[in-house]
Amino acid sequence: MNNIEVLTVFLSLFILFIALGFWASRFRKGDMSDIGEWALAGRRLGGYLAWFLVGADLYTAYTFIAIPESVYVKGAVYFFAVPYVGMTFGVAMITMPRLWKMSKKHNYVTAVDMVKDKFNSRSLALIIALTGITAELPYIALQIYGMQAVLTVMIGQLVTSDVATITEISLIIAFIILAAFTFTSGLRGAVVTAVMKDVIIFTTVIVVIVLVPIYIGGFGHALASMPKLPTGDGTLAPLFLNGFISLSIMSALALYLYPHAINGVFSTNSTKRLRMSTALLPLYGVGLALLALFGVLIYGSTKALALVHVYGAVTLVPSLIYAYFPPWFVGFAFLGIFIGGLVPASIMAISQANLLTRNVIKPYWTKMTAKTEARMAKYFSIVFKFIALGFIFLIKAAYSLQLQLVGGIIILQTLPAIFLALYTQKLEKWSVGLGWAAGMITGLTLLLYSNFVQFKYPSIETVFFKFSTPLSFLYVGLIALVVNLIVAVGGSLIVNAAKPQMIEAPSSAGKK
Amino acid sequence: MTTSEVKVDELSLEVKGTSGQKIAVAVLLLVPILVFAITPLYNFSGPKLFGLTFFYWFETLWLFVTAAFFAGAAVLLNRMEGGRK
Numbered sequence: 001m002n003n004i005e006v007l008t009v010f011l012s013l014f015i016l017f018i019a020l021g022f023w024a025s026r027f028r029k030g031d032m033s034d035i036g037e038w039a040l041a042g043r044r045l046g047g048y049l050a051w052f053l054v055g056a057d058l059y060t061a062y063t064f065i066a067i068p069e070s071v072y073v074k075g076a077v078y079f080f081a082v083p084y085v086g087m088t089f090g091v092a093m094i095t096m097p098r099l100w101k102m103s104k105k106h107n108y109v110t111a112v113d114m115v116k117d118k119f120n121s122r123s124l125a126l127i128i129a130l131t132g133i134t135a136e137l138p139y140i141a142l143q144i145y146g147m148q149a150v151l152t153v154m155i156g157q158l159v160t161s162d163v164a165t166i167t168e169i170s171l172i173i174a175f176i177i178l179a180a181f182t183f184t185s186g187l188r189g190a191v192v193t194a195v196m197k198d199v200i201i202f203t204t205v206i207v208v209i210v211l212v213p214i215y216i217g218g219f220g221h222a223l224a225s226m227p228k229l230p231t232g233d234g235t236l237a238p239l240f241l242n243g244f245i246s247l248s249i250m251s252a253l254a255l256y257l258y259p260h261a262i263n264g265v266f267s268t269n270s271t272k273r274l275r276m277s278t279a280l281l282p283l284y285g286v287g288l289a290l291l292a293l294f295g296v297l298i299y300g301s302t303k304a305l306a307l308v309h310v311y312g313a314v315t316l317v318p319s320l321i322y323a324y325f326p327p328w329f330v331g332f333a334f335l336g337i338f339i340g341g342l343v344p345a346s347i348m349a350i351s352q353a354n355l356l357t358r359n360v361i362k363p364y365w366t367k368m369t370a371k372t373e374a375r376m377a378k379y380f381s382i383v384f385k386f387i388a389l390g391f392i393f394l395i396k397a398a399y400s401l402q403l404q405l406v407g408g409i410i411i412l413q414t415l416p417a418i419f420l421a422l423y424t425q426k427l428e429k430w431s432v433g434l435g436w437a438a439g440m441i442t443g444l445t446l447l448l449y450s451n452f453v454q455f456k457y458p459s460i461e462t463v464f465f466k467f468s469t470p471l472s473f474l475y476v477g478l479i480a481l482v483v484n485l486i487v488a489v490g491g492s493l494i495v496n497a498a499k500p501q502m503i504e505a506p507s508s509a510g511k512k
Numbered sequence: 513m514t515t516s517e518v519k520v521d522e523l524s525l526e527v528k529g530t531s532g533q534k535i536a537v538a539v540l541l542l543v544p545i546l547v548f549a550i551t552p553l554y555n556f557s558g559p560k561l562f563g564l565t566f567f568y569w570f571e572t573l574w575l576f577v578t579a580a581f582f583a584g585a586a587v588l589l590n591r592m593e594g595g596r597k
Contacts, residue, residue, distance in 0.1 A: 076567065079571065082571040082572065086571075090541050090544065090578075093589075094541065235556060235565055248549070249549060276587075283579045285575045289571060296564075
């Protein structure tokens with residue numbers, strides 16, 4: 001293969017991507033020294049752009065690297081991502097328009113603004129903000145793994161030595177560029193580039209899913225060549241039924257607790273457009289389902305498997321594309337996967353920066369001006385990107401998906417404070433705080449216990465806790481959330497019964 | 513228990529509509545979710561499509577049904593909400 005041609009197409013499109021990212025600051029221009037303008041694109045995104053933006057949160061390295069890799073290595077249980085994307089937008093249809101209305105009314109920029117208001121508690125808001133910031137880190141790290149996977153295949157085919165070093169340097173350069181345009185363009189940069197990324201990814205997925213089965217003799221051939229996988233190959237192994245269900249439902253509940261997803265919701269310009277674009281997002285999930293099927297498809301291709309054996313399971317999708325397509329298409333598709341990690345990483349870092357300035361620093365630095373707030377958020381968005389980059393150089397995960405699922409365990413503990421508080425005034429702050437603590441401790445303890453004691457893995461390789469049958473495998477996130485809910489709801493009931501006046505809602509929500 | 517002021521604030525978040533409309537919305541939102549959540553409904557190997565087991569192709573195609581149902585719910589909810597578009 002002409003690898004120079006691959007690189008040329010990749011780099012030309014990357015330059016176009018950078019240009020778009022910087023140009024975006026002029027797109028529906030606003031005053032970028034205001035945090036609402038920088039981080040929420042001035043809340044002026046219509047239905048189509050909102051669709052792309054929230055879709056960008058979904059179409060990440062999670063979709064084209066982590067899920068196919070897991071299906072390939074461990075089997076059918078990781079197809080849970082398909083029910084997850086179907087269900088999560090139902091959850092969003094119910095909760096998000098309501099949160100949007102509240103945010104509009106009280107000028108909230110983050111969900112934590114609402115938490116602070118509802119519970120009238122700076123400390124609870126602080127806990128929820130820090131939880132959100134923490135949960136985003138492994139998610140960003142996953143994006144970087146994805147970008148690394150593409151570069152490894154591309155650079156590995158181009159040079160014979162120093163592949164790892166060149167890959168790392170390229171990653172750092174890409175991040176400096178990303179940091180620069182996130183700083184300048186904010187969420188606008190992410191929205192505009194998200195459109196480019198999704199057009200490339202959609203084209204790639206459709207081309208691959210149509211042509212590769214023809215080249216390799218159909219899915220039937222791939223399935224027949226599949227070895228017995230631990231969690232099932234053609235269908236789900238019965239032992240993993242509860243694992244599948246708990247992973248899909250918990251992931252569906254978790255997505256819209258992530259600060260970056262809520263950020264996307266707040267940037268839309270009306271509840272009606274938000275509702276319709278959310279309703280149509282399961283169509284985006286079709287791409288995810290097809291990509292997950294690449295994990296099956298690869299078993300039919302000795303050519304692609306040979307590449308995966310050299311570069312690792314994480315490079316499954318890039319390897320499959322490399323094995324079958326002409327250089328220009330490989331460059332095009334690789335760029336799509338690469339910016340498919342870069343754009344979400346930018347959105348996530350923006351939302352972290354937002355939370356940190358607005359909900360962690362500002363409450364304790366009351367004299368902060370709006371200008372300082374926006375400027376500080378911009379600088380923190382750079383800091384968070386490099387923290388995540390450092391994270392992947394330090395921590396080597398066995399499977400990239402586990403990173404995101406650990407983040408899921410963490411973010412789920414904010415469910416009572418965010419989702420339940422949307423519907424009731426009766427939750428009491430101490431109980432919610434204690435519930436959070438109980439959920440966190442349960443989740444992290446079970447995670448460590450199952451990995452290092454139950455299964456004796458050398459690193460974090462599973463997010464399941466194994467009970468004896470009939471329960472068998474359950475996602476740790478579910479167990480932790482149940483503990484959290486029992487404490488939060490039970491505690492609130494007891495406190496309410498004891499002192500009914502305590503739970504009265506603040507009558508004037510903190511308008512600013 | 514709650515002050516009247518908060519109640520007014522909460523009411524403005526309510527979606528108005530007839531009970532028929534509300535039931536329709538609930539059905540449109542819940543059916544796709546429940547089908548996905550009850551995995552034994554689709555954990556079979558046959559019938560096959562393009563060589564794929566039912567487990568894989570059903571979930572993929574059900575996403576289209578889900579989008580259609582959700583879009584129906586969105587149209588209804590938007591109509592019930594009234595006001596500006």
